[in-house]
Amino acid sequence: MSHDGAAALLEVRVTSKDHVTAGGRPQRVLQDLQFTLPMGRAGAVVGPSGCGKTTLLRLIAGLDAQYEGAIRLPAGGRLGMVFQEPRLLPWRSVVDNLRIAAPQAREETIAALLMRLGLAEHAGHFPGELSLGLARRVALARALAIEPDLLLMDEPFVSLDAMLARELRGEIAALIDERRVTTLIVTHDIREAIELADRVFLLSTRPARVFTTLEIATPRRALTKAAADALQSEAEAAIEAMRAHGGMRA
Numbered sequence: 204m205s206h207d208g209a210a211a212l213l214e215v216r217v218t219s220k221d222h223v224t225a226g227g228r229p230q231r232v233l234q235d236l237q238f239t240l241p242m243g244r245a246g247a248v249v250g251p252s253g254c255g256k257t258t259l260l261r262l263i264a265g266l267d268a269q270y271e272g273a274i275r276l277p278a279g280g281r282l283g284m285v286f287q288e289p290r291l292l293p294w295r296s297v298v299d300n301l302r303i304a305a306p307q308a309r310e311e312t313i314a315a316l317l318m319r320l321g322l323a324e325h326a327g328h329f330p331g332e333l334s335l336g337l338a339r340r341v342a343l344a345r346a347l348a349i350e351p352d353l354l355l356m357d358e359p360f361v362s363l364d365a366m367l368a369r370e371l372r373g374e375i376a377a378l379i380d381e382r383r384v385t386t387l388i389v390t391h392d393i394r395e396a397i398e399l400a401d402r403v404f405l406l407s408t409r410p411a412r413v414f415t416t417l418e419i420a421t422p423r424r425a426l427t428k429a430a431a432d433a434l435q436s437e438a439e440a441a442i443e444a445m446r447a448h449g450g451m452r453a
């Protein structure tokens with residue numbers, strides 16, 4: 204594998220990735236999985252439960268180097284990551300969590316980020332005092348504080364109630380537009396992906412590959428319900444066709 208950062212886009216080409224099962228046998232999780240995402244754009248990876256989405260994100264983040272293929276990060280190569288679990292330092296306040304992650308960030312930048320994400324009044328709170336929704340916001344603020352060249356998010360709305368999830372989705376969409384940060388979001392929810400991304404990569408069942416890419420041409424803010432419905436139908440038809448072929452190339 205190779206993992207370097209000098210491209211004008213995120214380029215992912217995973218020829219193969221195996222995990223070892225509890226019984227000690229190799230299990231192919233990803234095979235011939237390829238996609239690209241231009242700088243400043245948002246991509247969403249959508250796939251069935253257990254198909255390998257988190258595995259893919261870990262390869263892109265450089266947390267797992269055991270794969271065949273090549274991954275090139277957008278120029279700069281600085282990564283911000285929001286995990287499913289917020290993973291904040293429990294013995295540090297919200298503002299300290301940001302300061303520690305981004306020691307070079309100016310105090311005003313950190314204060315502005317906390318304000319922007321509705322966290323100003325929680326700056327002195329400790330992670331244990333926060334709801335999951337707030338902790339996710341802190342994790343997002345922390346990832347943005349480092350001014351990443353690539354922002355990776357793994358199921359940022361999972362386990363939030365519908366209203367909170369909608370609210371956070373709107374915030375993230377606005378932040379992506381404002382900051383033009385190249386963003387890759389993993390989700391199992393097609394509608395969520397269509398509403399957030401410029402490009403949606405649909406993954407097959409295991410071993411996962413990208414079997415369809417949806418281009419969301421309309422600017423995010425101008426996406427009408429009718430246009431989102433049409434894209435969702437297109438995605439669902441592609442998934443049906445993929446399943447009908449037993450996960451093989453349709």
Ligand SMILES: Nc1ncnc2c1ncn2[C@@H]1O[C@H](COP(=O)(O)OP(=O)(O)OP(=O)(O)O)[C@@H](O)[C@H]1O
Pocket residue numbers: 222223224232250251252253254255256257258259391
């Ligand atoms: N470290 C590991 N060792 C062995 N098997 C693993 C490891 N990590 C993941 N797996 C297996 O690889 C497959 C893909 O897991 P992964 O978590 O990447 O899928 P996912 O699409 O993110 O799932 P979900 O939608 O449930 O979050 C699963 O069968 C999982 O059990």
